Amino acid sequence: MEIVVAVKPVPEAETRLRPDASHASLDPEGVKFVLAGYDESAVEQALLLKESTVGSRVRVLSFGPAPRTEEVLRAAVALGCDSATWVEHPSDLLPDAVLSARCIATAIAGPFSGLVLCGRQSGDEEGGIFAGALGALLKVPSLGYATNLRWKEPRGQLTLQRSIEGGLEEVESSLPLVVGLQQAWNDPRTAKLPNILKSRKAAIEKIPWEATVATLGPHAIPGTVRRTFRLPPPRTGAKMIRYDSPQDAAAQLVRLLREEAKVFP
Amino acid sequence: MPDFGLSEEQRSLQELARKFARTEMAPRAAECDRLGRFPEEVMRKAWELGLMNLNIPTEYGGSGLGLVDQCVIVEELAHACAGMTTSVIANCLALEPILLGGTPEQKQSVLTPFCSSYHLASFCLTEPGGGSDAGALQTRATRDGDHYVLDGEKCFITNGPHASLYTVFATTDPELRHKSICAFYLPRDTEGVTVGREEEKMGHRASSTSTVRFEKARIPVANRLGAEGDGFSIAMRTLDQTRTPIGALATGIAQAALDHASAYALKRHTFGKPISEHQAIQIKLANMAQDVHASRLLTWNAAWEIDHGRKGTLESSIAKCFASDAAMRVADEAIQVFGGYGYMKEYPVEKLLRDAKLAQIYEGSNEIQRIVIARELLRRYA
Amino acid sequence: MVVVAELRDGRLVEPVREAIGVARSIGGAGATVIGVYVGPPASEGVGEFSRAGLDRVVAVEGEPFARTTSSARARTVAELLRELAPRVVLLAGTSEGRDLAGRLAVEWEAGVATNVTAVEPLAPGPIQLTRPIFGGRATQGLELPGERAVLALRPHTFPPAAASADAAPVERRAPTLPQVPVGAPTMTGFTASATGRGPDLAEASIVVSGGRGVKTPENFAIVEALAESLGAAVGASRAVTDAGWRPSSLQVGQTGKSVSPQLYIAIGISGAIQHLVGMVSSRVIVAINSDAQAPIFKVADYGIAGDLFQLVPALTAEVRRVRGR
Numbered sequence: 001m002e003i004v005v006a007v008k009p010v011p012e013a014e015t016r017l018r019p020d021a022s023h024a025s026l027d028p029e030g031v032k033f034v035l036a037g038y039d040e041s042a043v044e045q046a047l048l049l050k051e052s053t054v055g056s057r058v059r060v061l062s063f064g065p066a067p068r069t070e071e072v073l074r075a076a077v078a079l080g081c082d083s084a085t086w087v088e089h090p091s092d093l094l095p096d097a098v099l100s101a102r103c104i105a106t107a108i109a110g111p112f113s114g115l116v117l118c119g120r121q122s123g124d125e126e127g128g129i130f131a132g133a134l135g136a137l138l139k140v141p142s143l144g145y146a147t148n149l150r151w152k153e154p155r156g157q158l159t160l161q162r163s164i165e166g167g168l169e170e171v172e173s174s175l176p177l178v179v180g181l182q183q184a185w186n187d188p189r190t191a192k193l194p195n196i197l198k199s200r201k202a203a204i205e206k207i208p209w210e211a212t213v214a215t216l217g218p219h220a221i222p223g224t225v226r227r228t229f230r231l232p233p234p235r236t237g238a239k240m241i242r243y244d245s246p247q248d249a250a251a252q253l254v255r256l257l258r259e260e261a262k263v264f265p
Numbered sequence: 266m267p268d269f270g271l272s273e274e275q276r277s278l279q280e281l282a283r284k285f286a287r288t289e290m291a292p293r294a295a296e297c298d299r300l301g302r303f304p305e306e307v308m309r310k311a312w313e314l315g316l317m318n319l320n321i322p323t324e325y326g327g328s329g330l331g332l333v334d335q336c337v338i339v340e341e342l343a344h345a346c347a348g349m350t351t352s353v354i355a356n357c358l359a360l361e362p363i364l365l366g367g368t369p370e371q372k373q374s375v376l377t378p379f380c381s382s383y384h385l386a387s388f389c390l391t392e393p394g395g396g397s398d399a400g401a402l403q404t405r406a407t408r409d410g411d412h413y414v415l416d417g418e419k420c421f422i423t424n425g426p427h428a429s430l431y432t433v434f435a436t437t438d439p440e441l442r443h444k445s446i447c448a449f450y451l452p453r454d455t456e457g458v459t460v461g462r463e464e465e466k467m468g469h470r471a472s473s474t475s476t477v478r479f480e481k482a483r484i485p486v487a488n489r490l491g492a493e494g495d496g497f498s499i500a501m502r503t504l505d506q507t508r509t510p511i512g513a514l515a516t517g518i519a520q521a522a523l524d525h526a527s528a529y530a531l532k533r534h535t536f537g538k539p540i541s542e543h544q545a546i547q548i549k550l551a552n553m554a555q556d557v558h559a560s561r562l563l564t565w566n567a568a569w570e571i572d573h574g575r576k577g578t579l580e581s582s583i584a585k586c587f588a589s590d591a592a593m594r595v596a597d598e599a600i601q602v603f604g605g606y607g608y609m610k611e612y613p614v615e616k617l618l619r620d621a622k623l624a625q626i627y628e629g630s631n632e633i634q635r636i637v638i639a640r641e642l643l644r645r646y647a
Numbered sequence: 648m649v650v651v652a653e654l655r656d657g658r659l660v661e662p663v664r665e666a667i668g669v670a671r672s673i674g675g676a677g678a679t680v681i682g683v684y685v686g687p688p689a690s691e692g693v694g695e696f697s698r699a700g701l702d703r704v705v706a707v708e709g710e711p712f713a714r715t716t717s718s719a720r721a722r723t724v725a726e727l728l729r730e731l732a733p734r735v736v737l738l739a740g741t742s743e744g745r746d747l748a749g750r751l752a753v754e755w756e757a758g759v760a761t762n763v764t765a766v767e768p769l770a771p772g773p774i775q776l777t778r779p780i781f782g783g784r785a786t787q788g789l790e791l792p793g794e795r796a797v798l799a800l801r802p803h804t805f806p807p808a809a810a811s812a813d814a815a816p817v818e819r820r821a822p823t824l825p826q827v828p829v830g831a832p833t834m835t836g837f838t839a840s841a842t843g844r845g846p847d848l849a850e851a852s853i854v855v856s857g858g859r860g861v862k863t864p865e866n867f868a869i870v871e872a873l874a875e876s877l878g879a880a881v882g883a884s885r886a887v888t889d890a891g892w893r894p895s896s897l898q899v900g901q902t903g904k905s906v907s908p909q910l911y912i913a914i915g916i917s918g919a920i921q922h923l924v925g926m927v928s929s930r931v932i933v934a935i936n937s938d939a940q941a942p943i944f945k946v947a948d949y950g951i952a953g954d955l956f957q958l959v960p961a962l963t964a965e966v967r968r969v970r971g972r
Binding site for chain 3: 292293295296528529532533611
């Protein structure tokens with residue numbers, strides 16, 4: 001099976017978020033970018049599928065600027081991906097998910113008959129757009145929120161589960177397919193030290209931005225423009241709920257969460 | 266050492282160690298400290314990830330890392346738990362004599378199994394009658410045909426109860442002191458080898474420590490490293506290699522203390538503001554930061570010297586001595602920043618002080634380090 | 648303006664009504680809001696949709712859609728959009744809606760944004776909107792300069808449109824495009840989540856954590872019951888995991904996991920610093936504690952002081968009531 005994983009370098013979880021000088025985007029200065037979250041699950045899933053099917057290879061692709069993208073690709077190679085492609089863009093470009101999908105689609109190139117895995121949303125912008133956009137560009141079906149991919153050899157079918165509202169959906173599909181991964185059902189593996197050392201020397205195919213622009217033409221610009229990047233105001237202490245009975249307290253809280261905080265599902 | 270930055274490779278090693286420390290070590294640190302439990306599962310995982318036999322060359326299946334690389338890893342591990350770290354790096358200490366004194370055949374036969382599956386080894390030098398005065402050791406090695414017969418007792422042996430191999434230093438003639446010391450390796454299941462009970466320690470409680478006794482334990486001559494009388498030099502050269510990572514271990518403890526204290530200072534309020542806004546606390550944190558920074562740079566500097574083929578005796582002694590003294594100061598101040606909470610076991614800082622203390626004592630006490638430093642220093646003026 | 652319908656068990660899902668509400672509010676008085684339904688035959692659901700505050704409905708019903716996922720419907724939706732030529736398409740921010748958003752953006756060549764929490768009224772020029780990023784730790788202002796836009800809204804953020812007394816006219820069409828390509832993903836089963844495991848702690852949008860105030864390992868069940876009613880992940884303070892009441896993998900805090908969900912509910916957790924550093928970046932924090940002076944109330948948004956053994960079951964019951972199960 002031909003397995004492609006698309007990953008995006010994102011700030012590590014502990015990053016202190018700060019707006020940049022334009023107040024339009026995250027200030028990347030001093031931020032450590034990593035392979036994380038759903039993307040990590042996608043890589044893990046790719047490797048598990050590779051290990052359970054004969055003759056599979058995993059190619060990891062990432063669209064992003066230097067040096068973070070190369071680092072994330074090397075991390076994926078250290079985990080066990082067989083080859084890596086870096087679709088480069090200038091560091092001042094702020095792409096959106098659709099442009100990312102276009103650039104990755106360009107790098108995948110040709111009629112695609114395998115499996116593409118990616119996180120069901122990125123760890124920073126959290127759009128959940130990429131898988132669908134890439135599927136449409138490659139003209140293959142796509143779905144997100146997937147876990148537990150299994151390859152059924154005799155029939156050449158992939159089975160998976162989708163963790164969606166209200167429960168777990170069982171899905172069966174043939175290839176080609178683009179899948180956005182929910183979290184892995186187990187902890188993603190950690191790269192071993194010798195593999196990290198080897199990954200430092202691995203060859204990484206690099207597609208320069210100029211080449212991507214030449215292929216995409218007028219589509220090589222983001223369809224969305226980032227205008228502001230704001231941090232929430234600091235906390236000032238709880239609004240204490242006064243109540244007559246536990247039921248009253250519960251009703252007040254649910255109402256506040258719904259109407260004021262707007263977090264109630 | 267003009268470039269103080271880490272390479273991308275070193276950064277990825279640091280990241281691996283940090284991730285391991287956070288996910289595998291830190292969550293167990295308090296429990297292992299309280300119960301004095303040796304977390305075998307953490308050791309096995311460290312081995313699986315290649316974090317254990319850092320100094321073994323790749324030709325034997327090890328990681329083949331330089332000393333700067335090792336220090337970067339050790340600091341990250343010690344940030345989570347110094348006790349576990351001491352146990353993780355004990356193989357480096359125990360196997361270094363084989364790297365330094367072993368023949369190619371000895372290296373192949375001893376080192377390879379350590380890299381192909383999980384085993385622990387212990388370095389057996391210190392004796393109940395003397396630690397720093399290694400020339401005065403009393404464990405006897407008596408030649409008997411193509412064997413040596415070993416008699417004596419070693420103490421404070423890290424991983425002693427869990428090791429499958431011991432590197433042992435013994436004398437053929439105590440009168441000759443260091444000139445008669447030999448280095449051997451022997452499997453734990455050799456007849457006449459007994460492991461004493463686990464020690465109850467002040468700190469490093471996740472690490473396992475015991476005595477190891479040898480009673481008429483027969484070792485083939487083929488298990489001797491180098492010639493008769495090479496043992497003292499092998500021991501000292503081993504400690505030259507492993508002293509610097511103790512500086513890194515101490516730096517890790519100090520960094521943890523600084524991290525905890527700084528985070529706490531920003532959150533804890535007194536007199537209507539976070540204590541981080543009180544100058545008394547700021548001064549403490551600033552002093553702690555200086556200690557941490559200096560410890561790290563001294564450690565990297567010593568490691569860099571040795572990686573570049575120099576002996577680095579002065580540098581490694583300075584690094585080990587300074588960093589472990591600094592770790593005591595920083596852990597002490599971290600407790601002070603936490604106030605009463607810092608004295609409570611529920612908070613992580615009192616453990617750091619207990620752990621830091623050992624770094625001043627083991628692998629050459631800081632008094633010995635100062636003697637070495639003075640000797641190296643004065644030699645330059647003589 | 649087009650709003651795409653989503654049905655579950657044959658019924659219109661609530662976030663679609665919210666999308667209709669947004670279409671009305673940003674489009675202004677003169678705007679036409681057309682509902683589009685592409686899916687399996689569903690006369691009841693389409694009827695409900697037609698009374699949800701729309702001007703007209705176009706429904707493409709076909710049996711094969713029943714077991715497909717959104718990507719199979721996207722082509723048909725895009726085909727309708729080319730004909731209806733709206734400025735903005737609004738989708739429910741459900742998993743189906745968000746899966747559809749990316750495909751539509753490409754197939755209909757539109758700008759796209761998901762998880763939208765605010766949209767400026769439409770005016771000449773780019774569409775201005777707001778969305779949370781980094782798990783709610785920051786907010787992004789976005790501009791969609793193109794002529795077409797696909798927006799998926801964050802559920803339960805906007806008020807739903809009022810239902811209309813009269814049904815909007817429904818135009819039913821037979822599917823024209825091949826609905827389900829051979830080998831495309833097909834649904835083969837569904838398990839309702841009551842029996843499933845909760846979401847992962849680090850990624851959950853709601854986390855309910857219990858602390859020492861829960862008093863015994865058996866009592867911890869009230870924390871888990873509340874979590875289940877909310878579809879939330881269960882967390883714990885260090886006191887709980889150290890005591891072995893629950894596994895250390897659930898620990899939130901300095902030596903455990905750092906979480907930043909949309910909603911964090913701390914039950915019987917006093918707010919030791921070691922816990923706070925692991926959860927302060929949560930978007931909304933609720934604390935329930937018997938001690939009104941507990942430091943947790945300093946970082947919480949909403950607090951209830953009192954007997955948690957009464958308050959928590961009452962809250963669970965209220966959540967179940969509101970969520971209708």
